[in-house]
Amino acid sequence: MGEWDELYRENILDHYKHPRCRGTLEHPDITYEDANPLCGDQLRIDIALKGGKIEQIRHSGHGCSISQAAASMLCERMEGRALEEVKALTREDVLELLGIELGPVRLKCALLALKTLKAGAYGITQWPGEEETA
Amino acid sequence: MPTPPAGTTIAAATSRGRFDPREVRGRFPLLTAKRERPLVYLDSAATSQKPESVLAAMDDYYRRYNANIHRGIYAIAEEATAAYEDARARLARFIGAPWREVIFTRNSTESINLVAYAWGRANLQRGDAVVLTVMEHHSNLVPWHILAAERGIELRFIPVTDSGELELEALPGLLADGRVRLVGVVHISNVLGTVNPVEEIARQARAAGALTLVDASQSVPHMPVDVKALGCDFLALTGHKMLGPTGIGALWGRRELLEAMPPFLGGGEMICEVKLEGSKWNELPWKFEAGTMAIAEAVGLRAAVAFCEELGMEQVFEHDRELARYALERMSEVPGLRILGPHAEKRGGVVAFELGEVHPHDVATVLDHRGIAVRAGHHCAMPLHDRLGVHASARASFHCYSVREDVDALVEGLHHARKVFD
Numbered sequence: 001m002g003e004w005d006e007l008y009r010e011n012i013l014d015h016y017k018h019p020r021c022r023g024t025l026e027h028p029d030i031t032y033e034d035a036n037p038l039c040g041d042q043l044r045i046d047i048a049l050k051g052g053k054i055e056q057i058r059h060s061g062h063g064c065s066i067s068q069a070a071a072s073m074l075c076e077r078m079e080g081r082a083l084e085e086v087k088a089l090t091r092e093d094v095l096e097l098l099g100i101e102l103g104p105v106r107l108k109c110a111l112l113a114l115k116t117l118k119a120g121a122y123g124i125t126q127w128p129g130e131e132e133t134a
Numbered sequence: 135m136p137t138p139p140a141g142t143t144i145a146a147a148t149s150r151g152r153f154d155p156r157e158v159r160g161r162f163p164l165l166t167a168k169r170e171r172p173l174v175y176l177d178s179a180a181t182s183q184k185p186e187s188v189l190a191a192m193d194d195y196y197r198r199y200n201a202n203i204h205r206g207i208y209a210i211a212e213e214a215t216a217a218y219e220d221a222r223a224r225l226a227r228f229i230g231a232p233w234r235e236v237i238f239t240r241n242s243t244e245s246i247n248l249v250a251y252a253w254g255r256a257n258l259q260r261g262d263a264v265v266l267t268v269m270e271h272h273s274n275l276v277p278w279h280i281l282a283a284e285r286g287i288e289l290r291f292i293p294v295t296d297s298g299e300l301e302l303e304a305l306p307g308l309l310a311d312g313r314v315r316l317v318g319v320v321h322i323s324n325v326l327g328t329v330n331p332v333e334e335i336a337r338q339a340r341a342a343g344a345l346t347l348v349d350a351s352q353s354v355p356h357m358p359v360d361v362k363a364l365g366c367d368f369l370a371l372t373g374h375k376m377l378g379p380t381g382i383g384a385l386w387g388r389r390e391l392l393e394a395m396p397p398f399l400g401g402g403e404m405i406c407e408v409k410l411e412g413s414k415w416n417e418l419p420w421k422f423e424a425g426t427m428a429i430a431e432a433v434g435l436r437a438a439v440a441f442c443e444e445l446g447m448e449q450v451f452e453h454d455r456e457l458a459r460y461a462l463e464r465m466s467e468v469p470g471l472r473i474l475g476p477h478a479e480k481r482g483g484v485v486a487f488e489l490g491e492v493h494p495h496d497v498a499t500v501l502d503h504r505g506i507a508v509r510a511g512h513h514c515a516m517p518l519h520d521r522l523g524v525h526a527s528a529r530a531s532f533h534c535y536s537v538r539e540d541v542d543a544l545v546e547g548l549h550h551a552r553k554v555f556d
Contacts, residue, residue, distance in 0.1 A: 008500075008554060016555075039495055039511045040525040062525055064495035065555070109495060 008065065009099050016065040021075035023058045032120030033061075036112050038105070041067045043116045045075070053082055064109050066098070071113035073097040078117070086121040089114060152449050159535040161185045171505035174543045179324050179352060179484050179531035180509050181374045184438070188378060191437035192430045203429055204403055204420070218429050221436035222419070225384060228439050229350075229369065230360035235392060237385045237422040238432060242351040243273040245370035245385035246318075248422065249347055250277035252395040253368075253387075258315055260286040265308050265317040265344070267292040267300055268521050269326065272514040274318050274349045274370075290314070292335075294521050298326040298475035305335065309342035316345045321353035325513045325529065326475030327458065327484030329353075336365040345391070351375060355442075355533070356482050357451035361386055373431065377533070378438030382431035385422075392418050399424040450534050454483025457532045461485045461541045468548045474527055483532035486513070489548060492555045494528040500551040506543055 028046035041063030048056040059071040201211040226233040293301040317339040336346040345367040355376030372383035401424035407414040459478040470490030498510035509529045
């Protein structure tokens with residue numbers, strides 16, 4: 001089983017099979033949806049704010065284990081934190097959470113959640129954009 | 135104007151035995167290269183591997199007679215010109231067309247764009263309609279979307295059945311009002327492997343006063359194709375899926391249509407006379423070949439055509455279909471696996487599938503870790519995936535060098551993928 005250890009760490013499979021913060025919110029303050037046109041993955045993130053803090057965060061949609069695990073891990077990490085902290089998240093943070101190295105194609109899977117979350121936090125018009133290439 | 139030399143003789147396709155895929159495989163350096171884990175290449179519908187003879191032909195051109203074509207009057211320029219035009223003549227013969235009607239392009243996508251821009255702009259106006267199918271590759275959708283937005287033409291679609299075939303009963307209705315000017319159809323679906331009844335579609339289109347454009351990206355590399363037998367008016371093909379290099383493809387069109395069409399791109403070679411105020415177009419096929427073309431790639435494609443002729447396209451098709459039948463049979467052993475597309479009799483060497491709830495990207499990654507290359511995603515056919523009710527699929531596809539052991543490795547890998555994600 002060693003061969004898939006490299007990519008499918010137990011941690012990733014755990015988040016994929018038992019996603020945290022999964023679902024939608026009825027009255028979100030922020031809702032943002034994005035897709036990865038390469039593979040058809042879709043992700044929606046709902047955020048409820050209280051005093052500048054993320055009171056509740058939920059993700060929904062469909063995608064591969066990497067994109068789903070990244071969404072689960074990011075949401076789990078950000079719940080209870082200040083919205084400003086979302087804006088400071090980087091690609092390296094996501095890769096650290098996942099604990100793996102990825103080629104350029106799968107990197108897009110990993111970064112869909114970050115892209116969606118940051119675009120939602122900034123509001124799409126103010127978002128400076130996320131560097132996607134390795 | 136240079137005239138292609140008469141094609142060098144190649145034994146005419148006669149009835150003969152099937153080639154041995156193991157022997158054929160030995161002629162592909164990438165497949166025989168030593169590596170940590172043997173490569174199981176199952177993505178030939180994306181691009182085929184290249185035999186030694188193709189690599190050698192391109193290398194020989196660059197090392198021995200690299201020169202621009204149709205210009206220099208020195209020996210190596212003439213040799214390059216002769217090789218380029220001979221490539222055209224060979225390719226033309228390969229699809230049953232006169233050489234003058236074969237235009238070199240970069241790929242099928244460019245060939246279809248050429249038709250949409252040059253023929254479409256000159257012939258389509260508001261109120262006209264173009265019929266396409268739900269199983270088209272994006273390359274035969276997007277050029278028409280652009281034209282539809284620009285010209286206000288209507289796009290109509292032949293639906294696809296649950297089993298992944300064209301709903302041909304819908305065609306008479308789509309053609310009935312006489313407004314359809316062109317029917318664009320993929321010969322073999324790059325996702326489902328479905329072989330479409332292009333002859334029948336072209337016959338109905340002609341009767342309704344419409345032209346037929348065939349996207350032959352997946353058919354010319356895998357089966358005998360004769361443009362006259364198909365009865366179509368345009369045919370687009372690409373070199374890199376038929377054992378040739380990337381960067382070269384072709385458009386075949388009926389001469390009277392091509393003659394009447396304005397050029398696609400302007401520049402060198404496509405003109406006969408240029409004054410500051412305007413220019414006179416060159417004759418066919420050079421009218422559509424602006425600027426320096428992909429000469430080395432044409433030379434490589436010539437070697438690829440020779441390779442295909444040596445194998446025999448009937449034999450290649452039979453080999454592909456036999457492997458597809460074997461794959462369908464073996465893959466049905468994998469629990470939760472669902473095959474997309476028609477039963478074996480109606481498909482070529484392409485098998486797209488879903489593995490239960492496991493995302494195709496994850497399937498492909500697990501397989502990759504075992505040295506197995508498959509495609510995962512929507513394969514540039516998003517409307518088809520929407521129709522089939524799936525977000526994405528994984529796809530295994532074959533060519534002349536594929537063997538049963540490749541399928542066995544795939545099946546074993548799929549069992550493993552299930553275990554990982556169960």
